[in-house]
Amino acid sequence: MTQNLRSMVERLKAVSHPLRLRVLALLGSGELCVCQVAEVLQVPQSSVSEALRELRRAGFVNERKEGRWVFVSVVSHPNTSQLLQGILAEAMALVEMQQDRERVADVKTLGIPAVCCKVEKAAKAEAAHV
C-alpha cells in the first residue's frame, strides 16, 4: 500500500515464478523451516533459500531464527495488503498446491529432526525400505 510503481512491480515479480509461488502457497498453511520446505518441494536447498530471499524482499514472508533453523511464515494479516490476500487465496486453490499440502502434513507429523537432521533422516529412510 501507498507504494510506487517500481516497488509494486518488484513485489509482483517476486511471485511470478513457479517455485516462489509454490513456497508462498505452502507457507499459507502455516510456518515451516527452510529444510521442511526443501523436503516437501523436493528442490535444492539453495533454490529454496533464494526463493525465500525474494519473498522476504517483497515483504511477503517473515523469518524467525531458532538455533540452526530458520522458520518462515507469511506476514501477519493486519499488515497484509489486498494484493497479497488475493494472490495467496488464488495460489492456495491451485491443484498443484493440494499435493504439496499433503506432503506438508506428512512432514509435520514426522517432526523437524526426522526431516531435517541428516542422521535421523538417513535412519528413517533405511527403515522405510527394509
Place this chain on the structure above:
Amino acid sequence: MTQNLRSMVERLKAVSHPLRLRVLALLGSGELCVCQVAEVLQVPQSSVSEALRELRRAGFVNERKEGRWVFVSVVSHPNTSQLLQGILAEAMALVEMQQDRERVADVKTLGIPAVCCKVEKAAKAEAAHV
C-alpha cells in the same frame, strides 16, 4: 480461477512489468483506444501493442474493434477474479497513476480524432505553440 500453477504464473508475469501495469491501471478508469493509451503514456505504439497483447493473453483485458481503431478495456467484473481485483485496486492507487489519469482526462475531452488522427493532431500541436 480453477487454473494451474503455470497459467497463474503467466498471469502474474503479465502485470510484473511497469508499462503493462500502467496500462492496466489506466484502463481501470474506463475504455480507451490504443492510440489514446500511447498518447497518455508517451511510449511507442508498438510497445503499447505488445503490452496489450500480454494483458489479453492473461485474460485481463478485452478488445473491441471499430474501424481502424481498437478499443481496450478491463474484463467485465462478473468474471473478474479476486486476483485481478486486488492488483487493479492497488495499481490504481499508485501515485504515478494519478498523473496518468490527469492526462487521460485531457485526452478524453479532446476526443479521439484530435489525439489519434495524424493531421488533426499536427494541427492541434501547431495551434498550441503559435
Place this chain on the structure above:
DNA sequence: TAGATACATCGGAAATTATCGAAATATCAA
C-alpha cells in the same frame, strides 16, 4: 484504385533472470 493511417508483428541486440553445485557462514554438540 491509391494513399493515408491505426495497429500488429518481426528482428535481434542488450539486459535481466534462472539454476544449482560449490564455497562461505553460523550454530550446535562432543
Place this chain on the structure above:
DNA sequence: TTGATATTTCGATAATTTCCGATGTATCTA
C-alpha cells in the same frame, strides 16, 4: 577446539525478457 550441519551467498552458464525501429496488415478516404 573440532566436526557436523542448516542456511546463505557466490559463480557462471543458459534461458528468457525487454525494447523499439522497421516492416506487414487491415481499414478508411479521396
